[in-house]
Amino acid sequence: MPEPVEALPGLSLDTDQGLLQWISSVDHKQLGIMYLWTALAFMLVGGAEILLIRIQLAVPRNTFLGPEMYNELFTMHGTTMIFFVAMPAIFGFATYLVPLMIGANDMAFPRLNALSLWLTIFGGLLMYFSFLAGGAPNAGWFNYAPLNGYNYSSQPGIDYYCAGLLLGGIGTVSASINLIVTILRYRTAGMALHNMPVFVWMMLVTACLVIAAFPSLNAALAMLLLDRRLHAHFFEVHDGGSALLWQHLFWLFGHPEVYIVILPSFGILSEVFSVYSRKPVFGYVFIVGSGIAIGLLAFGVWVHHMFAVGLGNTANNFFAASSMLIGVPTGVKVFNWLATMRGGSIRFTTSMMFATSFLVEFTIGGLSGIAFAIVPIDLQLTDTYFVVAHLHYVLIGGTLFGLLAGLFYWFPKMSGRMLNERLSNWFFWLFVVGFNVTFMIQHVLGTLGMPRRVYTYPDLPGWGTLNLLSSIGGFLMGAAMLLLVYIIVQALRSGPRAGADPWDAYTLEWTTTSPPPLQNFDRVIPVASVRPFRDFKMPHDADHKEVGKRKGIYGK
Amino acid sequence: MANSALDTRLLMRLVVFTESLFFMALLVAFVFFSLAPGFRQQQLAALDLGRTGAFTLVLFSSSFTYWRVEASARRGATGALKFWLLATIALGTVFLLGQAWEFHGLFGRHIDLASNTFGTSFFTLTGFHGLHVLIGLIILSILAGLAFAGDYDRPGSSIFQAIGIYWHFVDIVWAVVFTVVYVLPHFSRF
Ligand code: HEM
Numbered sequence A: 001m002p003e004p005v006e007a008l009p010g011l012s013l014d015t016d017q018g019l020l021q022w023i024s025s026v027d028h029k030q031l032g033i034m035y036l037w038t039a040l041a042f043m044l045v046g047g048a049e050i051l052l053i054r055i056q057l058a059v060p061r062n063t064f065l066g067p068e069m070y071n072e073l074f075t076m077h078g079t080t081m082i083f084f085v086a087m088p089a090i091f092g093f094a095t096y097l098v099p100l101m102i103g104a105n106d107m108a109f110p111r112l113n114a115l116s117l118w119l120t121i122f123g124g125l126l127m128y129f130s131f132l133a134g135g136a137p138n139a140g141w142f143n144y145a146p147l148n149g150y151n152y153s154s155q156p157g158i159d160y161y162c163a164g165l166l167l168g169g170i171g172t173v174s175a176s177i178n179l180i181v182t183i184l185r186y187r188t189a190g191m192a193l194h195n196m197p198v199f200v201w202m203m204l205v206t207a208c209l210v211i212a213a214f215p216s217l218n219a220a221l222a223m224l225l226l227d228r229r230l231h232a233h234f235f236e237v238h239d240g241g242s243a244l245l246w247q248h249l250f251w252l253f254g255h256p257e258v259y260i261v262i263l264p265s266f267g268i269l270s271e272v273f274s275v276y277s278r279k280p281v282f283g284y285v286f287i288v289g290s291g292i293a294i295g296l297l298a299f300g301v302w303v304h305h306m307f308a309v310g311l312g313n314t315a316n317n318f319f320a321a322s323s324m325l326i327g328v329p330t331g332v333k334v335f336n337w338l339a340t341m342r343g344g345s346i347r348f349t350t351s352m353m354f355a356t357s358f359l360v361e362f363t364i365g366g367l368s369g370i371a372f373a374i375v376p377i378d379l380q381l382t383d384t385y386f387v388v389a390h391l392h393y394v395l396i397g398g399t400l401f402g403l404l405a406g407l408f409y410w411f412p413k414m415s416g417r418m419l420n421e422r423l424s425n426w427f428f429w430l431f432v433v434g435f436n437v438t439f440m441i442q443h444v445l446g447t448l449g450m451p452r453r454v455y456t457y458p459d460l461p462g463w464g465t466l467n468l469l470s471s472i473g474g475f476l477m478g479a480a481m482l483l484l485v486y487i488i489v490q491a492l493r494s495g496p497r498a499g500a501d502p503w504d505a506y507t508l509e510w511t512t513t514s515p516p517p518l519q520n521f522d523r524v525i526p527v528a529s530v531r532p533f534r535d536f537k538m539p540h541d542a543d544h545k546e547v548g549k550r551k552g553i554y555g556k
Numbered sequence B: 001m002a003n004s005a006l007d008t009r010l011l012m013r014l015v016v017f018t019e020s021l022f023f024m025a026l027l028v029a030f031v032f033f034s035l036a037p038g039f040r041q042q043q044l045a046a047l048d049l050g051r052t053g054a055f056t057l058v059l060f061s062s063s064f065t066y067w068r069v070e071a072s073a074r075r076g077a078t079g080a081l082k083f084w085l086l087a088t089i090a091l092g093t094v095f096l097l098g099q100a101w102e103f104h105g106l107f108g109r110h111i112d113l114a115s116n117t118f119g120t121s122f123f124t125l126t127g128f129h130g131l132h133v134l135i136g137l138i139i140l141s142i143l144a145g146l147a148f149a150g151d152y153d154r155p156g157s158s159i160f161q162a163i164g165i166y167w168h169f170v171d172i173v174w175a176v177v178f179t180v181v182y183v184l185p186h187f188s189r190f
């Protein structure tokens, strides 16, 4: 373990011991922050990739990129965003916050924690090395057979896809196991499962999903490597292999994965809504219970990504019904958050603004998802830009908005500094407007029949204009991201001091200094409800005194 | 940072859980391919139920010897611990050598990973299990080295229970693989 320092340096990179202290760190706070920097760095790369693509698509019959480059860029964009932006960001928040929120001083296995981070980073770097090694992966982030086979892609890109994702995958699985052990065994006295913060609950469910879903991807990647390097025949159709097997294994991982990236955001939002509405989260038991239900259901719907494969009516109908079902707990959660806001004294900080707009954007994405679950509609719209619109409304309007709400909420804790609220508001509006301009239009493009993953398109009526608008929106989002980087750097340099508890919050992480010292807590305040810090600040009005009255809200 | 024995055991259980899902994926691939015509005939022609059955018994008995390791560790009986540990390593090694022998024979008959879907799925599944045995043997050897260096002279080390979860898991997986790959084709009618 590195030499203990008085206070951890927060988000900034310069410390007493310099870079070495970061590289050798096993402290969960530093590791969490490194996860977040990793996510931000890959976000800029993945963002640059998609801006190139939006230039290519801005006008019909464009030849800016050409088909090969286009394939590589959209593949790398999707893979990067899912595996090396969303996942590190989520595990960054979890690694940083879970021990603090449960009143522990570190994760259960600190060295394993460091190993997980570095596996993720090296996985990402390895995948990007493919650009230098003769060509990046080019078969889409889902990497369908037979396109992923040697006969269709003899460049090494897909081998790097397999190796990079395997490394990252092992890192993610080990981080999840570490989280599960930490959550189950390191909670402070008094923190029973039923008064754990919602974010911790959602991370528990997420970690369980990871260890159940990733083996199926890892196995598929290993099989594919054997196919490509040692001439095995898992997915080689002309040798008796099965292209469908890849799709089953991939989506058996891939569908749970979309819940792996959304559930942590649900957790973050529950904290944010509650604190900025000055109310306990409405229906704690339901929010947690439906999170678990979603986790279980997530494994029963993967075939809805394969309706167009032709598995037959029985299979399609079964999976259509199960997909509809998963919309129910998701939908009701939205009403829980609305009810949390209702009658509260709301503070519209940037964090709360992202949380509120999440409700709108995620609902749009959820509704298009339900539309896809209707098989005839899916057959019409699959592989069009409508899918692109759906997945971005849930991934950006859902996952990313949640993560941004979390960033604006916890940044003062992590760095000890406040972000510039006026600039943050600018960032919010630029990003939200850019996002809707980019993707709302793609619903229309998809309905008009524009296929996804084509590098150019004919000059059909309306297509050029709509695509141009979409590209302009994309560049607005790009500008917003640069502004975000500026806001963060500026706050780290010269932001006003935050103090331990700038938002008058409820959970344990706010009881320690900002940023927390190497040892998180000297003594943890007693925990008897979901809002221990509030109980501590207002002993007369403590939540646990009213358990009889509000039974079902706090559990117990 | 010190962890309690309970933490380490929970960690091991979770590792074993996710590994068994990995095996499940390989098994599904095997079963999926085995439904194709001609697969079962190759299976029956290529595999020697009796011989592999014997090596299977060797592997299972290593679970028994390992169980003695755990018991000796609990009692603090250092001598017995070293003996049973070496016995376990020996049995695991014999199993691996048996697998190498089998693979060698198949290669000689031009059955390998690249020959067809039987070769592909058979070598991947059993090879992946062999890899797990190998990893287990490495861990056990480290433990044996530490034991002879005197690290476990006092009772109370919980590491043997945690590793035991892994070693027994490797055995249980083999029970499933053996049944599906070697035994069932004799009973199915495809
Ligand atoms: C209300 C719940 C949801 C339902 C019923 C649903 C349904 C669907 C369906 C049927 C598809 C397949 C469309 C096609 O390819 O033809 C799809 C695609 C997709 N969904 Fe969802 N979805 C839901 C929520 C989510 C969430 C929460 C996320 C992520 C946070 C997500 C991410 C995606 C992605 C990434 C794809 C595209 C996969 C690809 O690349 O082909 N969905 N969804």
Ligand SMILES: [Cu+2]
Binding pocket: A254, A255, A258, A301, A302, A304, A305
């Ligand atoms: Cu899905």
